[in-house]
Amino acid sequence: MRHLIILFLLFFSFVCVADQSSLINSKASDAPLNVILMIGDGMGRVQRDAATRFYLHQPAKLVMDRLPIQTQIKTDSLDGVTDSAASATAFATGIKTHNHVIGLDKEGKPRKNLTELAKEKFMSVGLVTTTQIAHATPAAFVAHVKHRKQMTTIAEQLSASDVDVLLGGGENDFLPKRESGRYEKPGHRNDARNLINTFKQKSFVYVSNKVELEKVDETKVNKLIGLFADKGMDVPHSPNLKLMTEKALAILSKNKNGFFLMAEGGQIDWAAHQNNAKQAMENTYHFDLAVGLARTFVEDNPNTLLIVTADHETGGMRVDEDEIETLKNAVEFIDKQGKSFYVSWSTKGHTGVPVPLSAMGKGAEYFSSVNDNTHVFSVIRDLWGFK
Numbered sequence: 001m002r003h004l005i006i007l008f009l010l011f012f013s014f015v016c017v018a019d020q021s022s023l024i025n026s027k028a029s030d031a032p033l034n035v036i037l038m039i040g041d042g043m044g045r046v047q048r049d050a051a052t053r054f055y056l057h058q059p060a061k062l063v064m065d066r067l068p069i070q071t072q073i074k075t076d077s078l079d080g081v082t083d084s085a086a087s088a089t090a091f092a093t094g095i096k097t098h099n100h101v102i103g104l105d106k107e108g109k110p111r112k113n114l115t116e117l118a119k120e121k122f123m124s125v126g127l128v129t130t131t132q133i134a135h136a137t138p139a140a141f142v143a144h145v146k147h148r149k150q151m152t153t154i155a156e157q158l159s160a161s162d163v164d165v166l167l168g169g170g171e172n173d174f175l176p177k178r179e180s181g182r183y184e185k186p187g188h189r190n191d192a193r194n195l196i197n198t199f200k201q202k203s204f205v206y207v208s209n210k211v212e213l214e215k216v217d218e219t220k221v222n223k224l225i226g227l228f229a230d231k232g233m234d235v236p237h238s239p240n241l242k243l244m245t246e247k248a249l250a251i252l253s254k255n256k257n258g259f260f261l262m263a264e265g266g267q268i269d270w271a272a273h274q275n276n277a278k279q280a281m282e283n284t285y286h287f288d289l290a291v292g293l294a295r296t297f298v299e300d301n302p303n304t305l306l307i308v309t310a311d312h313e314t315g316g317m318r319v320d321e322d323e324i325e326t327l328k329n330a331v332e333f334i335d336k337q338g339k340s341f342y343v344s345w346s347t348k349g350h351t352g353v354p355v356p357l358s359a360m361g362k363g364a365e366y367f368s369s370v371n372d373n374t375h376v377f378s379v380i381r382d383l384w385g386f387k
């Protein structure tokens, strides 16, 4: 009997330890060399479906809807319906925190993020977005601040980080008030620092338009910062997310230790906040073109994990095939077959519905069931061999 009790205690303690450490029984050979995380900000199931109707001859599907793994993640923060800061913090650090918070737990303590883990493995890291590069989603992969609005502090933390490629908008977060870089508006910084010069001193190449980005010779450039607007990038985005992702992949993939790339279609959310269905569909479709490029990269480099998801849904977007009398704000669109469909919205804010997660490549099988957004961090951390 005593043996049985000891055996039971041993088993119980093993279960407890296993539960506290890694989610998956990963071996070194399970680790993908590269990880690409693509986030469509505000992109729920219906944003994907509406873009499919508007842009594709059905039964064609978006690239992201054709990836082999299709599941959902739950997005709530500690405050209920999440904002981008808390959800990006969940992706980047594996914890639930309060809205507006970047990279800190509920006690305000900094949490190690995927960029910091990747750098411990001597990997390259890139952040790409169509919003400001110091905006909530990219910020959470580097910064630790109490409020997402501290964008000049986030810019400072970006400039002090080891990130290798930064592409997006938001030049004015990097410039002092008395300077107006390549755009008309002066900078936002209260200090006198020009952080673009800080990047240049760290051997970064600086570009600020599509032509300059296209001319970047990825065989020679290892560190690149591109700021293509003073704030968020103008629509239509120039350069578009696909080109920015392509350049980032070309530079990052030179590292034999692999890379981590976060690429965000950041303005799907902005269009949905305005209940602008046409813009939300267009931004979703352009995000999918970048996903197509990433998929080709994974096909050519099967040692790569690609995850495509969203931080939350925005707008409570709804699609109907018939005009419903009660939906006063429904707008009619014509699909590629020439049939009408109607888009309506339930809010100008975020909703708490689960969002799609699609994945392919090495380790994608760990996303085969519905989970919290923190699971994205946990899987990558475990595959990389951190406990």
Ligand SMILES: [Zn+2]
Binding pocket: 041, 042, 083, 084, 085, 269, 311, 312
């Ligand atoms: Zn968001």
